Amino acid sequence: MNHLLVLIPIALGLGFFGLLAFIWSLKSGQYDDLDGAAERILEDENP
């Protein structure tokens, strides 16, 4: 029982962290141009 009290908050916390990260990436426009992002990796120079 004692393990659970530690493990459950950790498990939920990790999931919640992932959810927040997803919402942040969505709001900051990282999914706006998926095709462009795929192509940009081929760019040689980074000005």
Place this chain on the structure above:
Amino acid sequence: MTCCAAAISSPELCRETLQRTRTLEEQRIVLASVQLSNGCYKTDFIVPTMHCVACIGTIERGLADIAPVKQVRANLSLSTVSVTWDPAQGDGCDITDALHRLGFEHHLCDISDTKKEKNSETKNLLIALAVAGFAAANVMLLSVSVWSGADAETAQLFNLIAGLIAVPTVLFSGRPFFRSALMSLSGGRLNMDIPISLAVILALGMSVFESMSGGIETYFDASVTLLFFLLIGRYLDHLMRQKARGAVERLAHLSSKFGVRILPDKSTVQLPLKDIKPGMTLRVFAGERFPVNCMIVTGTTDIDCAHVTGESEHLTVAEDSLVEAGSLNLSASVDVKATSDAENSFLGEMRRMISEAENGRSSYLRIADRMAQIYAPAVHLLAFVAFLGWIIVSGGDWHFSIYTAIAVLIVTCPCALGLAVPVAHVIAANRLMQDGVLMRDGSALERLAEVDTVIFDKTGTLTVGEPRVTRVLGDTASREPLIKTLADNSSHPISKAVASRFFEAVSVELSDLSEQPGKGIEARHQGKLVRLGKSNWVAEIATSLTSRNEEHSVSFAVEGREMVHFDTHDVLRTGAKECIKALESSGLTTEMLSGDLASKVSRIAAEVGIDEYRHRQTPRQKIDRINALQSQGIKPLMVGDGINDAPALAAGHVSFVPASASDIGRQSADFVFTRPSLIAIPNSYKIALQTGKIVRQNFGLAIAYNCIAVPLAMAGFVTPLIAAIAMSASSILVVANSFRINFQNHESHGEPQEKNKADALSYRSTAA
């Protein structure tokens, strides 16, 4: 990566920019921009020829170098470039000039009216989906431990945690369904969202009560997984609609939203369409459309009324001629007096007819809503029967009776039904997109499967809508470069046809270029006069006339030499004959309604093989014909492109337009085909039939599931574990079945099959 980096701007584009003054261009850019809080402007440009990383790099670096630009970001998925610039350090024309220099064709994108709303709605739905997904995964983990036999103390703790996750999740992620259910109830109708909302809320409420009173049979997992599955369907549906609508909107020209007013002191100012009043003096440049109904004050020009009347011949207009809004000015800029405002112009009248016609169509009930009208009352009745039954059988055990009734509602919650339609439609929309067809919304696919008559417009729909050279009379051998250069300098469609005939020839030096409206274009080459235009005008400088009194579209001559004649015709669109044949062999009747002259209409009808045709049709007559068919119970599919077709497109049971269509036509149609070939129509029809079949199968599967689950639930055998397995299994079955749309092979039609999301835009750039 050199596929498109070196797109050279055509001479025609340069001419256009020279004709318009910089101030007008500047005003136009500012009007289409959003002003940010720091005084900078944000402007979006559509760059249809941007295809690869080399283009992105060229544009971003090229624009970042010029003075006013603060920030620039290219978006490849949308083919747009978003530029933030400071008006204090330069003007918007610097940006367009730079794009020209870099060799990219571009159009302004109007972001001044807030289109942001729609975008954020999709984002909200995605966030709701993410939250539901997070909750579903965690609650399921906790529930599995309970089901696999945790001891009572642990089970209670787990239920408590599950409840703490589920309650806020349902309140947050369930809002789209609750809102829609409330709206439908207040409208006095039944839709799928009512049983959904009811099941989710009751499952949650009962589980809260259970865990409070120390029970372990909770449905927290069911309520959140239900929401998760249903939100997937809702999100896909939304995404599909938004994608297609965005593509259609981006095809719209901005130019038609403005007019150029000439003030009494001869200066010019750009004016939004709605501010134009009758009596104002306006200027219409070559290559632009007349913004409102006008009377010509000074100047002579040729106009193209194909979109307005359906007539394929170009007319020459001079002082005092009346021109209807939407006609295209071909050869010279003219000053006109507005005779109407935007509301009462030809375009305004068409818009009114469209909204009238659309009212008739709004009564169409989607298949899912039709299902809901039977399904929702049946389910609620069953739950009530289960409650009453158990009250009687158990002799007044309220707790167990209510529990059973709610279990019935939970297992019958139309999870599979909610996915049955959107998943099938999204997969079909994707397949259509691979064929270059954009769909506005899912109901269009349902309506397409029901049609029995196909009505075509002629000019621009069955035909290409622009002339092609079909015959050359005379010796052109040594003069090809000269003819091509001369033709290149005019924006008249016939000149373009001649130029494209000799596209391989090299350009030569010309001087004293002048275009004479109604006659043609002339210039000097090595001291000699050369002309391309009307036969009798060209004959003035030529020595001999080889024509045997025939009418020719256009002639060419060098001073003192023999003439060359060209015949042009509006030729059939590719796949026109195959399209008609394929439609007729699927048992549909075909018909043609055209605004053009009888002789031309009958020639094209004979060529493609349509027996039933009418000529000289006004927009009103086209609608009347469609209404007459509909009153006989016939469901017509309308295919058209012009402004004059727009009301008919809205009135038809379902409608198709080519990407080259007028803006207003494109906005009132359900499908836009972006490849030149008409074969897209029979192919789409086939996909619609297949999709309809799959949707019905999905409903069948969902109902079969209910036939098994409902008796179990009513008998009181259902536990949260059984409910979870049954609901997930039925949803997965339905989704898997929908994927079969992709595997049904369809005939290849000699066109590239590769997916190309930029199709719509790139086709337009070649057609424009």
